[in-house]
Amino acid sequence: MSVTILTLIILVGSYLAGLLGSLTGLGGGVVIIPLLTILLGVDIQYAIGASLVSVIATSSGSAAAYVKEGITNIRLGMFLEIATTIGAMVGALIAVYIPTNFIAILFGVILILSAVMSLKKKAEHIHQQKSVLAEKLKLNGSFPTPAGAVPYTVRNVGGGFFMMLFAGVISGLLGIGSGALKVLAMDGIMRIPFKVSTTTSNFMIGVTAAASAVVYLQRGYIDPGLSMPVAIGVLLGALSGSKILVHTSSSGWLRVVFAVVVTFLASQMIYKGITGNI
Amino acid sequence: MIEKMTKKFKDTDMQAVIGWILRAGVLVSMSIVFIGGVIYLYRHGHTHVDYSKFVGVPDFVSNPAGIIHGIITLRGRAIIQAGIVLLIATPVIRVVFSAIGFIMERDFLYTGITMLVLLIILASMISGHAG
Numbered sequence: 513m514s515v516t517i518l519t520l521i522i523l524v525g526s527y528l529a530g531l532l533g534s535l536t537g538l539g540g541g542v543v544i545i546p547l548l549t550i551l552l553g554v555d556i557q558y559a560i561g562a563s564l565v566s567v568i569a570t571s572s573g574s575a576a577a578y579v580k581e582g583i584t585n586i587r588l589g590m591f592l593e594i595a596t597t598i599g600a601m602v603g604a605l606i607a608v609y610i611p612t613n614f615i616a617i618l619f620g621v622i623l624i625l626s627a628v629m630s631l632k633k634k635a636e637h638i639h640q641q642k643s644v645l646a647e648k649l650k651l652n653g654s655f656p657t658p659a660g661a662v663p664y665t666v667r668n669v670g671g672g673f674f675m676m677l678f679a680g681v682i683s684g685l686l687g688i689g690s691g692a693l694k695v696l697a698m699d700g701i702m703r704i705p706f707k708v709s710t711t712t713s714n715f716m717i718g719v720t721a722a723a724s725a726v727v728y729l730q731r732g733y734i735d736p737g738l739s740m741p742v743a744i745g746v747l748l749g750a751l752s753g754s755k756i757l758v759h760t761s762s763s764g765w766l767r768v769v770f771a772v773v774v775t776f777l778a779s780q781m782i783y784k785g786i787t788g789n790i
Numbered sequence: 791m792i793e794k795m796t797k798k799f800k801d802t803d804m805q806a807v808i809g810w811i812l813r814a815g816v817l818v819s820m821s822i823v824f825i826g827g828v829i830y831l832y833r834h835g836h837t838h839v840d841y842s843k844f845v846g847v848p849d850f851v852s853n854p855a856g857i858i859h860g861i862i863t864l865r866g867r868a869i870i871q872a873g874i875v876l877l878i879a880t881p882v883i884r885v886v887f888s889a890i891g892f893i894m895e896r897d898f899l900y901t902g903i904t905m906l907v908l909l910i911i912l913a914s915m916i917s918g919h920a921g
Contacts (some may be wrong), residue, residue, distance in 0.1 A: 516835040519827075555844040565874055569816055572880050576812035579805050586805070587900060590888060593907045601914035650899070718812070718881035723911050725878045727918030732846025736870035737839060740827040743877070747820060 515737065521552070522741040530570065530749020534650050535756065536630050536770045537710065539717075540746040541567045541688035542623055546777035549616070549790060554738065556790055560687030561733030564725050566746035567689045568771065571717035573747060574754065578711040585653045588698075589715045594674045596694070596716055597723040599680020604724035607685050608731070616785030619686050623778035626692035627771040628720055638664045640704050645669040655708050664705050672702035684724035687733075689717040804891035808884055815880030822873030830866025847871075882911055 525547045526540070533540035542565040548559040578584050607615070646652055646666040654663040666672075675697035683690040694713035698704045704712075728734055782789045850856040851871040860868020887902040 513839065514838050515837050516831055518839055519831060521805065552841075554841040557844040563878065566860050568881060569820060572812045572877075572884075573816045576809045576816070577914055579812070580804060580809040582802065582805060586801075586808070586888070588901055590885075590900060590907065592898055593885075594903065596912065597910040597914070601910060601917065604914070605917060626831075650897075681812040715796070719907065719911075721883045722878050723914045726911065726915040729878065730915075730918040732844075732852060734871075734874060735847050736826070736851055736874065737830065737834075738841060739872045739874055740823055740830070743823060743874070744820065744827070745883070747816070 513668070513787060514727055518552070518617065519737075519741045522548070522738070523745045525551070526566065526571060526745025527743045527749040527752075528679060530566070530746035531753045532749075532766075532770050532773075533746070533758075534570075534574075534753025535749040536723075536767050538626050538630050538770070539567065539689045539691050540570055540750060542626055542774065543777070544742060544746060545687065546623075548738075548742075550777065550780050552786065557733050558735050558738055560607075561728050561735065562739040562742040564687040564728060565734060565739045566743045567687070567721045568725065569743050569747045570750040571689060571714050571721070575711075575715045578714060581656065583655045583707055584711045584715045585651070585655075585704070585709050587649070588651045588653070588704070588708075588714070589712045591649055591651065592697075592712075593716050593719050595673050595676035596680035596683065596720040599677045600684035600720045600723040601683075601727070601735065603679075603681040603686075604727035605684075610685070613785040613788050613790050616781045616790045617721070618682075619688075620778040620780075620782035620785065622686065622688070622690070622693075623774055623781065625758065627774040627778070629696065630694045630767055631771050638662060639669060640665055641667060643667050643669060653708070655705065662705070664708065667703045668701050672697045679717075680720055680723075682716075683720050684727075687724075687728075689714075689721065691717060692729050735738020742758055801895070804888070804895075807887055807891065811884050811887055813881060815883060816877065819873045819877035819880060822876065823870050824873075826866045826869030826871075826873060827864075829864060829869060833866055847867070882908075 526544055529543035530540040533543055544563050545559045548554040549556050646669050651666040654661040679690045679693035691713050695709050698709035699706055828893055850860050850865050857868045857871050861872055885907055892900040
């Protein structure tokens with residue numbers, strides 16, 4: 513395939529991946545890797561490198577807006593970044609020794625988990641219980657609402673920290689933001705309000721991805737010819753997605769459609785991984 | 791009370807700086823990637839490419855000296871790679887400025903935590919080079 517045609521196909525595909533990833537909250541990385549590997553026959557190592565670059569672009573771009581609004585808990589993000597960057601470094605370092613078909617299968621499993629999580633009902637919970645560790649680490653905070661600042665407390669710091677290590681390894685290994693796992697750690701384990709969980713997760717994704725990208729950059733995973741259309745496409749798609757989100761409130765049916773598409777892609781990845789065809 | 795207010799002021803100050811760095815970093819780096827992409831397509835648009843087998847990246851974009859030489863000679867992929875390196879650096883620069891912010895707030899616990907994150911990224915960079 514010629515450079516021009518491949519670039520245009522990837523640009524359109526990445527735009528759609530970024531758009532859907534932003535509308536459903538799953539992120540663009542989970543769609544771009546199956547798109548490149550299954551549909552375009554790109555080696556999974558190049559796909560991981562290109563996805564990682566797009567993850568940094570989108571998370572940094574949207575984090576900029578959230579940080580200014582004061583929803584993001586910067587101290588909490590900073591503290592948990594210790595876990596995610598260690599995990600990401602380990603993930604990127606062991607990726608070299610893991611067979612690519614195993615990585616494809618693992619990717620499929622994480623993809624299905626993310627899709628299921630995106631369908632779950634989000635209940636906003638705000639807790640006021642005291643945790644000694646959270647107090648010592650100054651993790652408790654408040655977030656702005658139309659009715660004024662709402663304070664919240666953080667629970668189970670150790671459990672959340674451990675889950676973030678795992679999220680970092682997955683991010684480093686697969687070249688995705690693993691936002692679903694980060695939200696699971698903060699929303700599910702540490703009981704942080706959903707709005708704070710998602711924006712703080714987004715804030716951490718860029719640093720986490722950078723910690724593994726410095727390894728992949730030196731190992732030749734990040735090809736400029738491939739990363740260029742992927743990063744531009746996903747970023748523009750995510751920007752469009754955030755514009756649409758402001759105007760429409762119900763994206764329920766879209767989540768279902770996306771979950772079905774993602775599950776299909778995931779089963780393809782698992783199948784190809786098992787048959788050694790990746 | 792006054793102490794609390796100055797602290798609050800600095801927290802929002804840091805938020806503004808961090809937000810600005812992230813936005814500027816993405817804007818500048820992606821513009822460089824775009825310019826490099828246009829040059830790459832102009833010069834190699836009809837070249838045949840194949841990404842089905844992993845063979846790493848071309849020599850001239852695999853090290854800083856090659857990238858700098860490539861930029862001077864206006865090679866599209868070298869310019870793209872420079873933009874990508876800047877993009878990867880953006881969140882790291884954000885961490886550096888967070889550290890400065892915590893020092894200014896005299897929050898030494900978080901100055902330490904932020905330094906630790908920087909050290910981990912540095913370790914990752916070195917281990918990637920060695921491996």
